[in-house]
Amino acid sequence: MTEQASLKQQASALNMYGLLANWPAITDEQLPWLAQWLTWELVERKQRSLQRRLASAKLGRFKTLSEFDWQWPQKIDQQAVQRLMQLEFLSDASNIIFMGGNGVGKSTIAQNLGYQAVMQGYTVLFTLAANMLNELAAQDGDNALRRRLAYYAKPQLLLIDEVGYLSYSNRHADLLFEIINRRYEKNATIVTTNRPFSEWNEVFPNAACVVSLIDRLVHHSEVIAIEGESYRMKEAQEQANKRRGAKKGKAK
Known part of the structure; x- marks a missing residue:
């Protein structure tokens, strides 16, 4: 799988439809920047998902x-x-x-x-x-x-x-x-x-x-x-x- 195909797969998994609709306009020079941006987006979404699940769990304070x-x-x-x-x-x-x-x-x-x-x-x-x-x-x-x-x-x-x-x-x-x-x-x-x-x-x-x-x-x-x-x-x-x-x- 080429780097561009791999990045497109990541964008699809993240439901980034605007980016996918304009995918043909992305140049090879832009791929390193795009890879970093997708990584930031994935990390941020995972963190927000974790915070939501922790809040929903209502575990309160406790000793480890x-x-x-x-x-x-x-x-x-x-x-x-x-x-x-x-x-x-x-x-x-x-x-x-x-x-x-x-x-x-x-x-x-x-x-x-x-x-x-x-x-x-x-x-x-x-x-x-x-x-x-x-x-x-x-x-x-x-x-x-x-x-x-x-x-x-x-x-x-x-x-x-x-x-x-x-x-x-x-x-x-x-x-x-x-x-x-x-x-x-x-x-x-x-x-x-x-x-x-x-x-x-x-x-x-x-x-x-x-x-x-x-x-x-x-x-x-x-x-x-x-x-x-x-x-x-x-x-x-x-x-x-x-x-x-x-x-x-x-x-x-």
Whole structure:
């Protein structure tokens, strides 16, 4: 393929129709300048696409895994987490469930996986379980509900954070089942929860769909259990100790 043909192919991939319409007017002397211009355009479009996907993902602020204290949890499979960062579960449309107490790093790991997925070109959405379910339950009319269900079903990776911290009505349980069912074997879902599945009947009291919900969620899934004390409490205690030390130093 000649240089001019290669550049024309790039311009076509970038949908630069005005440039393509005037392609016969391009001279060989202009090709180096054109190559640089197309490179700038491609880099800029990729950067804008990344920024849009990051904004749409709504990941919020989080610590990177390089800052994660792997020695703090009493139980965590670091190798499994590092393997998940390769994102093979996305191509399989598998689910990941992070299960453990408060402050052990479930959300942080999930957010890191979401960020890695965005950087690799996937569409991602992070949401608190309560925010998603309350929003869906508040939709006025079937059309509005269908649009919001489609919104949560569409991303290639959906991260649902903090399932189990609140109790929900049967209506909320049905809506969560609908989301999981729509994504089943199509798109990957990550769920963080502080409750084992045996206690989800307490999260969704009297909901008839709980067994089916768990069944859809755990099929083609990997469960990562994390055990330990809250790292947030550890950090809060360390900060309090520093403040007390600073006050004693001023008092001397």
